[in-house]
Amino acid sequence: MKLNEFLKQNPRFALAFSGGTDSSYLLYAAKAAGCDVRPYLVKSPFQPQFELDDARRVAEPLGLTLTVVGFDILQDPDVRKNPPDRCYFCKRALFTRLRELSRSDGCELLCDGTNASDDAGDRPGIKALRELGVRSPLRECGLTKPEIRRLSREAGLFTGDKPAYACLATRIPAGTEITAPLLQKIERAEESLFAMGFFDFRVRYFNGAAKLQLPGEQFQIAMERRAEIVSALESNFDAVLLDLSPRKTEDKIWNSSGL
Structure with a gap:
């Protein structure tokens, strides 16, 4: 399936938006395709301020309202203890909250920016997304990171050259309390x-x-x-x-x- 086909079949959805290369291109493509796409950014202690600033730099020129969701993920003891599969508990908590909010806003479909270069394997975070029924259009449509960067540059998105960035929790060794x-x-x-x-x-x-x-x-x-x-x-x-x-x-x- 091509991305434009996915967007044609799903003209209305909520997007877990980070301001990174992948979700920024998906947001741009959805807007260009005429979709009613609603970006949500979770602002937790794991996200630095510049990620929120970058997300606004992408959403505002597209004429889209960015919904910023404050979430203290450290209230979850399974996340705070920082086990090797911490990402599973983190993604499950965050996306459960996003699903609640997006459904209350009338969006039954929730998507994220996982791409086809991401090795799904047994990754705890992707396992949580699958359990919650979150769709990953870029991955489903076979778009790899290099392709997304190329398409982003062609679209004039500054995120086409933005370095990959993982959340701050990844800087702390597993087993060390966050x-x-x-x-x-x-x-x-x-x-x-x-x-x-x-x-x-x-x-x-x-x-x-x-x-x-x-x-x-x-x-x-x-x-x-x-x-x-x-x-x-x-x-x-x-x-x-x-x-x-x-x-x-x-x-x-x-x-x-x-x-």
Whole structure:
């Protein structure tokens, strides 16, 4: 099935919208196809502020009202304990809430931006979406991440070049309790590095320290600005470490898989 066929068959739906590359293109395509699409963004402690800002930058020019749903996911003990399958409990809680809201607004169909490059396998988050009956049009229609980036650029969407971004909870090792203060420390650390010009990186929590995962080409810059980085992060962490294994960026992932 082609995406335009899916949109023709489903002219009205709610979209779990993040402001990332995939859901932004789906929102754009649905609007262009004349669909009555309603974007919902869940603002939890797991999402940094820039994600909300980016989502608004996409929705507003399309003339769409973005519904922002405040949700304290840390009230869920299964999420807060951070087991290896935390994503299952998180997605199930968030999408259950989104389904309730979207149905109250008259939308029976709820979709998300999972694409065909995402390895479904036994991924806990995708398992939760399937159980809740959430549809993933990009995946169903065979659209891969490189294709979505290309189509996004052709459409003039700034998200076509936006680096992939995972929620802040992924920076904390499984088994380590997730708390709001810890998430805030990580967000502040990443904001500091963004302000210094670093991109497509992660600041991971490691036994009280901040462990920086950078693309290899940014190592030299990190060494040159070492004192500045330490000064910005040391008040929130016991130490600042650099992972000497270069972070595998999205383009390298696609290239190594033959895409």
